[in-house]
Amino acid sequence: MKKEIPLSNSAAAMLRDYLEDHELTQSRLAADLHISPQLLNDILASRRLLTPEHCLKLGRYFGNEPQYWVRLQNHYLFRKIQREKAAELAAVTPLKVAS
Incomplete structure (x- = not known):
């Protein structure tokens, strides 16, 4: 059995x-x-996720784009769901388009 590497x-x-x-x-x-x-401690410990409001505040505070924080958070969520729902996603049959 393949051991899963924890997501960061x-x-x-x-x-x-x-x-x-x-x-x-x-x-x-x-x-x-x-x-x-x-709340900040929970975010840092990955017990809570960044919200769009947090991303706006972080972008303003650190002088970068809020989208930077959104992308980081979404990348994590995408990988998490991809892993958790792998069987369900594999069961989806792609649409066959007539050529």
């Missing part, structure tokens, strides 16, 4: 890197983003 939440991992690179504490970032420290 790209957005959470990148946010942890940003905290370290900018020497920010979780408390400081949570306060600056106007979110609870518990």
Whole structure:
């Protein structure tokens, strides 16, 4: 049996890197983003996902595009669903178009 490699939440991992690179504490970032420290901790631990609002705030705060954070989060979600629903997806028969 093939052992699955755990998925990494790209957005959470990148946010942890940003905290370290900018020497920010979780408390400081949570306060600056106007979110609870518990929510930020849950996001960093991949217990909660970034919402579009969080992505907008992170983009403004770090001076990058909010879509950057959206793409990271969506990439993780796509891979997660792809893995979780593999059998269901495999059961979908592609449409055959007459040529």
